[in-house]
Amino acid sequence: MDDMEGEGTIKKFLYLNRKAPYGTVYALESLEVVLIGAAFDQDVSLAFVDDGVYQIRKNHNTKVDSGIGMKDFSKTYRVLEDYDVEKLYVEKESMEERGLTKDDLIVPVEIMDRAQMAALMAEQDVVLSF
Amino acid sequence: MKFAIQVNEGPYQHQASDSAYQFTKAVLEKGHEIFRVFFYHDGVNNASRLTIPPQDDRHIVNRWTDLAKQYNLDLVVCVAAAQRRGMLDDNEAKRAGKDASNMAEGFRISGLGQLIEAGIQADRLVVFGD
Known part of the structure; x- marks a missing residue:
């Protein structure tokens, strides 16, 4: 990354996670961007909306003996704070529609309603939608 | 204006791949600049x-x-997404001990940092996906 231009620019990046953790690869590959992106010292937020809220649900069981046989990457969300990624937002309506509460989530988050979520998106410089 | 483009879907299966191309072409024909086109997820198959x-x-x-x-566009294919899906240039094929490569002319393989850098450098990052 020594060919970087414009060092010192800090933008507001929002990673918008909309998809369930398994079934498609979007959630896993979104997380990979977040981890790599952390090296760039930007102002990063993560939002979980729609089925994306399942990404941070506790107790994923995806091991081979469960019949699914995929890597459980949900614990990675817990180490995000070590990467200084600390602003995690969950949309209230998405959570309620799926019968989830804050206690079902694997990481501490801030709950926002749809209007607040829209305002959060509007104030970003870059929205990466997955 | 300086644009960066992210392409998240593969060719023929999804409109996103076509829309990304049409948008990029329109941007250039209007005299604007494309900082980079970044291919991620199944978009690497483009x-x-x-x-x-x-x-x-x-x-x-x-x-x-x-x-x-x-x-003189910079078309960048994400290395992690590409390796998963069997998309290799000559160097990657050699490094991984594979007997073939399949990267088309004009594309190059690089890391996710290139996406974040594009988000920082461009005035707008436009994501084409599902």
């Missing part, structure tokens, strides 16, 4: 030189190659 569409259909891969040549 770079396969082994693609053989029917003769009466558009050739999505060659279309990107031609546009890159005309405007």
Whole structure:
């Protein structure tokens, strides 16, 4: 990354996670961007909306003996704070529609309603939608 | 204005791949700048030189190659996403001990940092996905 231009620019990046953790690869590959992106010292937020809220649900069981046989990457969300990624937002309506509460989530988050979520998106410089 | 483009879906299966191309072309024809086009998720498959569409259909891969040549575009394929999906350039094929590569002319393989950098450098990052 020594060919970087414009060092010192800090933008507001929002990673918008909309998809369930398994079934498609979007959630896993979104997380990979977040981890790599952390090296760039930007102002990063993560939002979980729609089925994306399942990404941070506790107790994923995806091991081979469960019949699914995929890597459980949900614990990675817990180490995000070590990467200084600390602003995690969950949309209230998405959570309620799926019968989830804050206690079902694997990481501490801030709950926002749809209007607040829209305002959060509007104030970003870059929205990466997955 | 300076744009960066992210392409998240593969060719022919999803409109996103076509829309990304049409948008990029329109941006350039209007005299704006494309800082980079970054191919992620199944979007990496837009770079396969082994693609053989029917003769009466558009050739999505060659279309990107031609546009890159005309405007000196930076077409970047994410290395992690590419490796998962068997998309290799000569160097990656050699490094991984594979007997073939399939990257079309005009594309290059690099890391996710290139996406974040594009988000920082461009005035707008436009994501084409599902």
